[in-house]
Amino acid sequence: MNPVYPLPARKYVIILFLLSSFPSLHCQDSVNLPEQENEWISDFYEENEQCFRCHETGITPSEGFPEDTIDYLRRHGMLIDREAFYKSNHRSFACDQCHFDDETDIRILAREGEFTCLNCHGFDPANDQYPFAQIAEEYGSSVHATNRSIGFSCWKCHNPHSYRSVNDTNLDLTEAVVYHNAICLDCHSKRIRDSSNSRNGGNKEFQNHDWLPNQTIHLSMVKCIECHTPVDNGIALTHLVLPGEQSEMRCVECHSQEPRLLAILNNFHAKGQRSKKGFYNSALSGELSILGTAGTDNLNTISIVIFLLTLFGIVIHIYFRIRVKRMK
Amino acid sequence: MYLYPRWIRLWHLLNAVICLLMIITGIVMQYTEQVMYPSRVVRVHITGGILLCISYVLFVIGNLVSSNRKHYRIRFKGLMGRIGKQVHYYTIGLFKGDNNPFTVTGEEKFNPLQKIFYVIIMYLFVPLVIITGWDMMFPGFFPTIIIGSMGLILSDVIHIISGFIISLFMVIHIYLCTLGPTPGRLFMSIFSGYYTGEE
Numbered sequence: 001m002n003p004v005y006p007l008p009a010r011k012y013v014i015i016l017f018l019l020s021s022f023p024s025l026h027c028q029d030s031v032n033l034p035e036q037e038n039e040w041i042s043d044f045y046e047e048n049e050q051c052f053r054c055h056e057t058g059i060t061p062s063e064g065f066p067e068d069t070i071d072y073l074r075r076h077g078m079l080i081d082r083e084a085f086y087k088s089n090h091r092s093f094a095c096d097q098c099h100f101d102d103e104t105d106i107r108i109l110a111r112e113g114e115f116t117c118l119n120c121h122g123f124d125p126a127n128d129q130y131p132f133a134q135i136a137e138e139y140g141s142s143v144h145a146t147n148r149s150i151g152f153s154c155w156k157c158h159n160p161h162s163y164r165s166v167n168d169t170n171l172d173l174t175e176a177v178v179y180h181n182a183i184c185l186d187c188h189s190k191r192i193r194d195s196s197n198s199r200n201g202g203n204k205e206f207q208n209h210d211w212l213p214n215q216t217i218h219l220s221m222v223k224c225i226e227c228h229t230p231v232d233n234g235i236a237l238t239h240l241v242l243p244g245e246q247s248e249m250r251c252v253e254c255h256s257q258e259p260r261l262l263a264i265l266n267n268f269h270a271k272g273q274r275s276k277k278g279f280y281n282s283a284l285s286g287e288l289s290i291l292g293t294a295g296t297d298n299l300n301t302i303s304i305v306i307f308l309l310t311l312f313g314i315v316i317h318i319y320f321r322i323r324v325k326r327m328k
Numbered sequence: 329m330y331l332y333p334r335w336i337r338l339w340h341l342l343n344a345v346i347c348l349l350m351i352i353t354g355i356v357m358q359y360t361e362q363v364m365y366p367s368r369v370v371r372v373h374i375t376g377g378i379l380l381c382i383s384y385v386l387f388v389i390g391n392l393v394s395s396n397r398k399h400y401r402i403r404f405k406g407l408m409g410r411i412g413k414q415v416h417y418y419t420i421g422l423f424k425g426d427n428n429p430f431t432v433t434g435e436e437k438f439n440p441l442q443k444i445f446y447v448i449i450m451y452l453f454v455p456l457v458i459i460t461g462w463d464m465m466f467p468g469f470f471p472t473i474i475i476g477s478m479g480l481i482l483s484d485v486i487h488i489i490s491g492f493i494i495s496l497f498m499v500i501h502i503y504l505c506t507l508g509p510t511p512g513r514l515f516m517s518i519f520s521g522y523y524t525g526e527e
Contacts, residue, residue, distance in 0.1 A: 217467050299485075300359060303492050310496055314503050317418075324423045 042086060044094035051095040057081045084162040098160070117154040138240035157183045177223050184224040208244050222254075331437050331523040335390055340518055343383045349376040351495045358488060377461045384454055399437050400447050410440035422507075432523055442504075449497050453490045460487035 042048065054065070057079045061067045073079050085091060098115075099107050122132045139145055144152040157163075166179055212218050225238050227248040332340075353373040391397040413429040418441070421429075430439035438446060460483040467480055508514035513524050 214467055299488065306492075307496065307499075310499060314499070317503075320423050324425075 040086075040091075042092060042094075044092075048095050051099075052080070052082050055080050080161045088160075088162050088164050090160055090163075117158060135239050142239060142241040143243045144241050156187060174220065177221060180223045180225065181219075184228075188224075211249065226254075329432070329434065329523045330521055331432070331434065332518060332521040333394075333396075334521070335394075336396060337518055337521055339383065339386055339390060343380075343387070346376050346380045346383055347494065347498055349373075350380060350491070351498065354491050354495075374465065377458070377465070380454075381458055381462075384458060387450065398435070400443065400450070402443060402447060407440060407444070411444060414439050414441040418504075432525075437523070445497060449494060453493050453497075456486055457490040457494060460484070460490065 053059075055073065055078055057074075059065075059070055059079065061070060070079075096107070101107075116136075118132055118136055121130070122136070139154075144150070144156070166176070209215060209219075225241070228242055228244075229238050229240050230242065231248065231253065350373060353369050353376065356369050357373060391400065410429075417426060417429055420426075428439070432439075463483040464480065464487065505514045506512075508517075509525060517523050
């Protein structure tokens with residue numbers, strides 16, 4: 001039998017922080033995303049409403065539509081947030097465009113097992129900016145794909161009914177981090193909650209981050225994928241999620257003068273600001289500062305020159321003191 | 329002349345050891361990539377930083393409750409002239425056999441140049457290095473209040489520059505202590521408490 005380890009108070013604080021944040025975070029709309037055009041109305045709005053009459057998250061029990069049925073739909077992911085859908089990337093779609101089988105001529109609700117993002121996006125020249133073939137390859141090597149017991153698919157992160165791709169340059173850093181981490185936390189916060197309730201020495205999910213100092217700041221200022229994917233600037237490698245033991249644990253990858261992770265961390269977000277204001281201006285006025293990165297080569301060179309000049313002055317002073325002493 | 333009471337000597341010794349520790353570990357962190365939190369260098373620097381805070385509190389309390397504070401009072405009237413004379417003595421007069429324009433007494437043990445530098449270091453740069461050091465131990469506290477965002481880089485740069493200036497001060501301070509009747513005599517003062525004059 002595994003021993004029961006009591007959790008130190010600090011861990012409780014962090015777990016409480018995470019758990020209290022996540023329910024609001026995993027709804028991506030909690031982030032102050034840039035406004036879309038307000039007047040936009042789907043061409044299929046009326047048609048879709050026929051589906052939403054039964055498949056909308058806000059549905060309430062009525063005659064012929066009992067609580068049990070709603071519970072069933074909810075448990076099987078068959079209730080869709082209408083508002084989130086009409087803000088998502090797929091908002092211009094009619095429900096039937098995906099949930100209709102041309103061969104059998106019937107509507108099909110659960111299509112998660114049949115489709116991946118590549119089915120539609122993989123070979124579309126309009127999506128050239130996203131290297132879907134490479135993304136598929138990297139995803140195939142990721143812990144999400146290789147660990148088959150978790151039943152992962154594209155849809156776990158990119159919910160087709162709510163996912164909205166965001167251009168990070170329009171967000172400030174914390175919003176971008178919250179937005180991206182909410183995708184991970186949608187599943188992993190549940191695991192943290194489950195494991196922290198465990199009485200068998202569990203909470204492994206959280207203990208894996210125990211080595212990390214200043215956890216609250218790290219967790220709110222750094223995207224999960226910065227450490228949990230290989231260090232690279234390409235978007236594809238953000239899909240190669242690594243097992244915990246292979247994830248980045250070297251502080252110097254961020255906290256150094258040539259931080260590779262810093263470059264990625266701010267890859268999308270900081271480009272805009274940096275080009276407008278210069279790195280130090282944006283760093284001073286924003287949230288981009290990372291300890292250990294301030295020692296620029298110029299600062300080091302200047303300090304060494306001043307130090308050598310001081311030593312040179314002392315040597316000259318000693319020389320004249322000795323010379324005067326000998327002349328006496 | 330008995331100038332340095334026991335508490336000052338003990339505090340000075342403690343402060344000197346801590347500052348040396350902080351400078352050495354600070355240099356290692358600044359000029360190498362040894363900024364990993366779990367590294368021994370960082371642990372020593374953090375521990376030294378906490379000790380430095382304690383040492384500084386002792387210094388402030390000591391000066392508040394003893395007459396030692398009078399040595400840090402700057403008389404601004406004619407200050408530049410007195411500093412000029414002292415600089416002239418150290419750079420030229422010393423080699424011509426001039427007498428030191430400043431005479432150490434029980435009422436005034438620091439010459440104008442020493443005094444201005446000691447005040448700047450002890451009441452400006454040491455507090456700065458401590459405050460910014462705390463901010464980096466508990467990131468995002470002070471600058472959030474001051475500039476409305478987590479300007480860690482501001483703390484980082486101020487910490488580095490303040491630390492560098494304190495390091496320079498330490499080098500010059502140690503060198504000027506060789507200006508006793510013999511190069512080692514003034515160093516003995518801080519152990520014995522008795523001042524034995526300069527060259």
